[in-house]
Structure formats: structure tokens, C-alpha cells
Amino acid sequence: MKHSAPRYFALIPAAGIGARMASGSPKQYLPIGAKPMLRHTLDAFLSSGLIAHTYVVVSARDEYIDAIVPPGAATVLRCGGASRMESVRNALRALEGELHEHDWVLVHDAARPGLNAALIDKLIATVGDDPVGGLLALPVVDTVKRSGANATSVSTVARDGLWLAQTPQMFRYKLLCDALAAATDASVITDDASAVEALGLSPKLVEGHPRNLKVTLPADIRIAEMYLAAP
Ligand SMILES: Nc1ccn([C@@H]2O[C@H](COP(=O)(O)OP(=O)(O)OP(=O)(O)O)[C@@H](O)[C@H]2O)c(=O)n1
């Protein structure tokens, strides 16, 4: 049976409040160099020749997004939820009928503006037609401690086989819908891959890059600026 060419769609959860950033506006709209953080993230997908279309999930009351997304560059879904998991799940439901079950969905944090077309293309090429999917991640290079009371180190966690998950995390539309539909606890399902793992499946780990850090704390802004200033 002739298989049609795979289609790849980006889904950017951008409905958070950035509490840990403690800034006056949601962190995804803070400037990183000359552009707002979310615009850097969006531009990464627009610069990849492999992405058919990009969707951005924001809260229903978002008052910033319309000034960020150029007309026609992406589709804004005003269905953000109380957690990242719910925002992604709401968006997937909103796309029912628009995406086919075998379409690939690359879910990527708005808060990771250092993504570039090379990393997107590497993830897509490495995952290929894997029956599950995959995600960018970084192998742990530091010694990992388990803390006890009063910020003391009570043990060292063996780091071999430990990776720090990044995004995009890419799965076929139906699998991702089914995984998130089965997910119950947003405090446990903090990324899309964990919902897929809960089905007993093992997504591919594809080495990402430190430039693809999640901008979470105030000090992360400068780091992101340094990566985004370099060609
Ligand atoms: N209800 C939520 C919470 C988070 N996100 C998005 O998920 C990504 C990763 O989440 P995180 O870095 O935790 O962002 P915030 O939740 O905004 O940060 P904080 O936890 O500090 O409030 C971000 O792009 C964020 O906008 C979302 O779409 N909907």
C-alpha cells in the first residue's frame, strides 16, 4: 500500500504564567534580545522546511499573542488549561478533524526559545518512522544528589542512563491524544513523553543541545540571550 508522505505539525504550549520567573508579564512574552521569547520559538519552526503548520496554545484571556504572531504564520488556539498537560490535551482536542491520526505532532515549550531548525530536523530524521516517537534530551553530566532535610545531600543518584528531557517531543496525533486522554495527574505527567511511557511505550531519546534550555528562572534570560546572539 502506498504511504503518503508524513506530515509534521508544531504545537507550542504558551499558556503558562511564568510564576518562577516572577516578572510582570508571562515569561513567554519577555524580550530575549530583539524579539519576545515566543517569537524566537515560533521562528524556529517557521525556518524549518519540514513543518507543515504551527499551532500556539494560549490562555483564553491572553492579551499579548496577537502582537506576536504574524498573520497566517501560525494558528492561535485560545484553550490553555490549568497545567501544561491540560493545555496540550485541550489543543489536541481542538485539532480533531484537522489532523489525521498518523500526522506527527511536535510539542515544544514556548519557554525554549533556543530551538533551531537544525535541532528540529535532527529530531525528525532520527525518529524517522519509529512506531512510538521521540524527544530531544541531554544526558546528565553532573553528579546527581538526592536531598534530605535542610537541603542536605543524603545520597548520590547513579547518573548513567539519566537524561534531562527537552522538547520538541514528537508523537503521532492519535497516540498522543490517547496517551493524554489516559493521563490523570498533571503533577506526574510533566511532559508528553511521560504520558506515552505510562502506556508502556518507550520513545526515542535524541541528543539535543544546551541552547535549547527551558527559560524558567530570571538567570536563564541571560543564558538564552547569549545563545540567541550567536549565529
Ligand atoms: N498551564 C500551562 C502551564 C505551562 N504551559 C506552557 O508549558 C511550557 C513549560 O512550562 P513552564 O516552563 O513551567 O512554564 P510556566 O508554567 O509558565 O512556568 P511556572 O511553572 O514558573 O509558572 C511553557 O511554555 C508554558 O507556557 C502551558 O501551556 N499551560
Ligand SMILES: C[C@](O)(CO)[C@H](O)COP(=O)(O)O
Ligand atoms: C516539558 C519539559 O520542558 C520537559 O523537561 C518540562 O517537563 C516542563 O516542565 P515545567 O514545570 O512545565 O516547566
